[in-house]
Amino acid sequence: MNDLKKFYQNNTTKDLNKWKHYFDIYDENFSKFRNKKITIIEIGVFRGGSLRMWQNYFGPQANIIGIDIDPACKQYENNNTKIYIGDQANEDFLNSILNANDKPDIIIDDGGHTSNQQISSFNFLFEELKIGGVYLVEDTHTSYAKEFQDRDDQLTFIEYAKVLSDELNDWYRIKHYKHYKQKIDQVNVSYWAQFIYKVCFYNSIVSIEKRQSETPFSEIR
Numbered sequence: 001m002n003d004l005k006k007f008y009q010n011n012t013t014k015d016l017n018k019w020k021h022y023f024d025i026y027d028e029n030f031s032k033f034r035n036k037k038i039t040i041i042e043i044g045v046f047r048g049g050s051l052r053m054w055q056n057y058f059g060p061q062a063n064i065i066g067i068d069i070d071p072a073c074k075q076y077e078n079n080n081t082k083i084y085i086g087d088q089a090n091e092d093f094l095n096s097i098l099n100a101n102d103k104p105d106i107i108i109d110d111g112g113h114t115s116n117q118q119i120s121s122f123n124f125l126f127e128e129l130k131i132g133g134v135y136l137v138e139d140t141h142t143s144y145a146k147e148f149q150d151r152d153d154q155l156t157f158i159e160y161a162k163v164l165s166d167e168l169n170d171w172y173r174i175k176h177y178k179h180y181k182q183k184i185d186q187v188n189v190s191y192w193a194q195f196i197y198k199v200c201f202y203n204s205i206v207s208i209e210k211r212q213s214e215t216p217f218s219e220i221r
């Protein structure tokens with residue numbers, strides 16, 4: 001059993017709201033960051049339990065930032081954990097947090113879960129994630145529930161993430177694919193192609209890892 005699952009199972013304070021199958025997914029995505037000096041942003045503080053869980057898992061060097069729209073969440077602030085009160089879809093608010101802290105290594109979106117909140121937070125914050133960082137969106141099953149759809153264009157986060165997976169292949173969308181090896185350096189690819197290493201789809205979670213891409217190259221040797 002991994003340490004996150006142990007923490008959850010031993011927790012009796014009713015301040016942690018998690019689906020049980022998430023712990024293996026977290027460990028798969030986050031174990032490389034343990035006991036390092038990192039910055040984590042979690043959108044969605046609720047009763048503060050997940051922030052305690054992250055502190056326990058990542059260790060004392062981790063700088064943890066919680067974001068919530070509910071002013072009552074400010075009470076969970078401590079020496080290692082800062083809490084900011086505001087709307088996750090408000091870019092000015094997010095920018096003020098980024099300006100006051102180191103660039104994040106990990107961003108977890110467990111906030112309001114509407115399509116617009118998930119998409120607009122991702123669009124704004126992914127650029128600010130450190131290279132090598134992971135952006136993880138929870139409860140993406142909300143993409144299939146009408147009450148979470150609040151965008152005029154009807155786009156859900158799951159549909160958006162599928163588009164991002166297409167962007168990984170932006171280099172190969174050139175007109176005459178058979179000549180692509182000669183032209184590959186001239187292809188202007190999207191920001192997403194340049195900085196997304198992988199998009200992982202799990203049950204109710206999508207994680208996106210950021211890396212600086214190299215121009216794809218293959219030859220017979």
Ligand SMILES: C[S@@+](CC[C@H](N)C(=O)[O-])C[C@H]1O[C@@H](n2cnc3c(N)ncnc32)[C@H](O)[C@@H]1O
Binds near residue numbers: 015047050068
């Ligand atoms: C599912 S709970 C978070 C659970 C917590 N991460 C945990 O694991 O225990 C969702 C939280 O998102 C907050 N929230 C809802 N809408 C928000 C918004 N627009 N911006 C920021 N936080 C929001 C709610 O106040 C609530 O505390």
